[in-house]
Amino acid sequence: MLLSFHSYKGGTGKTTFVGNLAVLLSMRGERVCIIDTDVNGPGIHSLFNIKYELTLVDFLQGTCRPSDVVYRYGNNELYIVPSKACEEDIITMFDTPGEARDKMLGLINSIHKDLSIDHFLFDCSPGINRSSLLAMNIADRATIISTIDVQDIRGTYLLSSMADKLGTRAYLLFNRTPYDKRKEIDEVVKDFSKKLGTRLMGSICYDNSVARAWSRKLVMEEEPDCDYCLQLKEIADKLI
Numbered sequence: 086m087l088l089s090f091h092s093y094k095g096g097t098g099k100t101t102f103v104g105n106l107a108v109l110l111s112m113r114g115e116r117v118c119i120i121d122t123d124v125n126g127p128g129i130h131s132l133f134n135i136k137y138e139l140t141l142v143d144f145l146q147g148t149c150r151p152s153d154v155v156y157r158y159g160n161n162e163l164y165i166v167p168s169k170a171c172e173e174d175i176i177t178m179f180d181t182p183g184e185a186r187d188k189m190l191g192l193i194n195s196i197h198k199d200l201s202i203d204h205f206l207f208d209c210s211p212g213i214n215r216s217s218l219l220a221m222n223i224a225d226r227a228t229i230i231s232t233i234d235v236q237d238i239r240g241t242y243l244l245s246s247m248a249d250k251l252g253t254r255a256y257l258l259f260n261r262t263p264y265d266k267r268k269e270i271d272e273v274v275k276d277f278s279k280k281l282g283t284r285l286m287g288s289i290c291y292d293n294s295v296a297r298a299w300s301r302k303l304v305m306e307e308e309p310d311c312d313y314c315l316q317l318k319e320i321a322d323k324l325i
């Protein structure tokens with residue numbers, strides 16, 4: 086399955102969620118590959134602290150093979166295609182959006198052929214931009230990760246209508262929800278999700294274990310019983 090993760094504003098918790106979800110799935114014996122499509126502000130390589138040379142950008146620019154940009158993490162079947170920061174959008178590296186799509190699909194098919202991946206996870210850049218929409222277009226399911234901040238909520242409406250236009254099923258997840266307001270917020274977001282026609286995955290509370298990790302560790306590895314991980318596990322069961 087191809088799963089993409091988006092947000093309107095930055096910092097809603099996409100990279101953290103994708104990284105910990107991948108760890109969870111790989112611990113369950115699934116074969117997972119994360120592709121960091123956030124070419125403007127990549128972060129997955131930092132979260133996993135991997136050493137790498139060639140990246141998605143090199144592959145897209147045609148200077149290396151698919152297998153050159155895939156890095157295995159740990160002893161499970163978890164693979165990462167990191168990105169490097171560049172000022173371009175993925176689409177602008179090609180003459181047409183169709184070419185960009187074909188190149189991405191070529192990468193996915195090649196990795197799938199070599200490694201029999203069960204789930205590809207795309208960590209996308211925030212905002213409405215063409216790299217993110219390309220991943221949304223390719224994905225079977227697009228999860229929009231929002232906070233309850235009104236700036237995010239308004240953008241989430243836009244992103245979900247984009248998913249609709251592209252024919253990709255949209256899923257909605259709220260993150261960093263204040264713990265003491267959880268019940269009230271859950272009622273409000275249920276209504277909101279219904280209006281948008283998205284499938285609501287639920288919400289994850291603001292969690293000190295994650296906040297204090299500062300992306301320097303994967304809580305699913307080190308504190309798998311923390312509240313964040315317990316909530317993520319419930320969401321993973323709904324999403325996959």
Ligand SMILES: Nc1ncnc2c1ncn2[C@@H]1O[C@H](COP(=O)(O)OP(=O)(O)OP(=O)(O)O)[C@@H](O)[C@H]1O
Nearest residue numbers: 095096097098099100101211261290291292295296
């Ligand atoms: N539920 C949570 N509780 C507390 N802190 C969180 C939670 N989820 C994520 N964070 C923290 O928020 C910060 C931003 O998270 P992250 O980098 O995953 O966001 P992002 O959406 O990928 O950002 P960007 O849009 O810039 O790529 C990180 O320091 C992360 O540890």
Ligand SMILES: [Mg+2]
Nearest residue numbers: 099100123128
């Ligand atoms: Mg990120």
